[in-house]
Amino acid sequence: MISHKEARQLEQFIRKQEKLANHCSYAIGGNAEYFASPRTVAELVALLRYCNQQRLEYTIFGIGSNILFSDRPNVNTMYISLKELLQFEVKDHEWFVSAGIPMSMLALAGELIHSTDFQFTHLLPGSFGAGIYMNAKYYQGQIGDVISRVYYLDMAEPSLEIKCIPVEECKYGYKQSIFQNNPWIIVGADISVEGHPLLSKLEIESVLEKYMLMEDNKSNLMQFHAFFSGEMKRLTQPETPVFIQEIEEYRSQNKHFVNHSCGSYFKNNYDIGKSIGALVDQLQLKGTACGGAMISSHHGNMLINVNNATAENILQLQAIVSEAISKKYGFIPEPEVQIIK
Ligand SMILES: Cc1cc2nc3c(=O)[nH]c(=O)nc-3n(C[C@H](O)[C@H](O)[C@H](O)COP(=O)(O)OP(=O)(O)OC[C@H]3O[C@@H](n4cnc5c(N)ncnc54)[C@H](O)[C@@H]3O)c2cc1C
Known part of the structure; x- marks a missing residue:
């Protein structure tokens, strides 16, 4: 349990209505009701206790380079980035x-x-x-x-x-x-x-x-x-x-730092003998777009945010790639990117 005083102190560094798009490399994500970035393990522990006490769920992440946040984050969740835990x-x-x-x-x-x-x-x-x-x-x-x-x-x-x-x-x-x-x-x-x-x-x-x-x-x-x-x-x-x-x-x-992305979107399936990027290339899907999201024309396993894409746009592209690979090669590729509700 944390005391009333500790809870008030913590509330000073919990940010309200924080845009998650500013905390991930995809630059996608709606406003989080609660967001915090603790600087010490003691702050992190106090924050987790606070979540338990207030019956809030929590999501832990780092820099957000392998995460797709929702366009409508869960209002009952504290989004905790550990990117300020720097020692x-x-x-x-x-x-x-x-x-x-x-x-x-x-x-x-x-x-x-x-x-x-x-x-x-x-x-x-x-x-x-x-x-x-x-x-x-x-x-x-x-x-x-x-x-x-x-x-x-x-x-x-x-x-x-x-x-x-x-x-x-x-x-x-x-x-x-x-x-x-x-x-x-x-x-x-x-x-x-x-x-x-x-x-x-x-x-x-x-x-x-x-x-x-x-x-x-x-x-x-x-x-x-x-x-x-x-x-x-x-x-x-x-x-x-x-x-x-x-x-x-x-x-x-491979233009890794030109567009907003999470790098490779799917894990490779080594049983197939070819990378997902090569399969997407063979299927001629590079350049396919959904809203502001596109399959990179440089790398078939990169689904990029080119123009204010939403999480929904990225998920639509994911579905297009999954369906095409499943039809032609008989397996559903597993996303490497973590999809956060
Ligand atoms: C352009 C680009 C190129 C990339 N190239 C590569 C590459 O070559 N090789 C490669 O492996 N990856 C690559 N990635 C993916 C990414 O760099 C890695 O997955 C990296 O580990 C993600 O770190 P993050 O802090 O951004 O994690 P986040 O995206 O913030 O989180 C990823 C997952 O880790 C969990 N997590 C984060 N921190 C903690 C913690 N402290 N304790 C417990 N769980 C935690 C989260 O819950 C989440 O499930 C690339 C990404 C981009 C954007």
């Missing part, structure tokens, strides 16, 4: 990284200690917490391979104490983790960087301070790209690593 603690050869830290920050930290292990996170949109939840990946790298233990709150337990699980028990697979099957909220994880030079606290804190200045623009893909591309160039020029350059090229060729 990067350097403990000798281990880092504690909190859930709201953008994954792309790991690539910068990696360059500062001359490690290639985190390069795959360069320009990978999204928060570390969601990366742990989704097992975010790029090329050969995935988040499950670079962490050693995860800290979380178990919402099934009223005490809401922080618990810890070693990575070996996180059941990682392709875009799979134990977190997707449990009512757990990830607050951060440890990363072992044994064998590398120590990370300079001053340097990582200075990058983090600049990032914090982005304030409410943290979910905007164009701002995200400008910030992390710029910081990476500043840290690595004139010898930007080849893999980092390839990532820059791949993501700009």
Whole structure:
């Protein structure tokens, strides 16, 4: 239980009628009756207790780069973004990284200690917490391979104490983790960087301070790209690593940061032997539009918001792709994007 005084304090940072379109990379979503972005785990816990006390449901998310919010959000729900939960603690050869830290920050930290292990996170949109939840990946790298233990709150337990699980028990697979099957909220994880030079606290804190200045623009893909591309160039020029350059090229060729999107919309089905993007291409669906939404003409698995699209427009496109793939290839593709009511 939280006291009357605590409840009044919390209400000061709960935003009313907040436009969810401003908190996701799709730039889609109606006004939330309740929205909050806690800066500490203590604030998060107090907020969750407040929800229980007021009989409000809650939805946890990060930067909103893998989420489709509803045009009419549920009035009885508190939308909680963890993108302000920003802590990067350097403990000798281990880092504690909190859930709201953008994954792309790991690539910068990696360059500062001359490690290639985190390069795959360069320009990978999204928060570390969601990366742990989704097992975010790029090329050969995935988040499950670079962490050693995860800290979380178990919402099934009223005490809401922080618990810890070693990575070996996180059941990682392709875009799979134990977190997707449990009512757990990830607050951060440890990363072992044994064998590398120590990370300079001053340097990582200075990058983090600049990032914090982005304030409410943290979910905007164009701002995200400008910030992390710029910081990476500043840290690595004139010898930007080849893999980092390839990532820059791949993501700009596929216009990742030009339109509002959530990246790949469907999970690939590896039994078929071809990516969903290739199947959509074969079906000649690229460029198909519904209202302000369109299947990208650069990448068949990207459903983009080109002109004030609604969630309904995106869902219509999803249905068109699903039906066409089901008819021709005999399976219904599973969305990777999380559809939030
Ligand atoms: C242009 C573009 C390119 C992309 N490329 C890639 C790519 O190469 N590889 C890849 O894997 N993904 C890619 N993505 C998808 C996205 O980057 C990842 O899914 C990322 O992990 C989402 O992070 P987020 O903070 O935005 O999550 P959100 O969209 O905010 O949330 C996603 C899900 O995670 C859950 N969640 C979030 N935080 C927590 C938490 N702390 N505890 C428990 N659950 C939580 C939410 O409930 C939700 O179900 C791309 C997206 C875009 C827009």
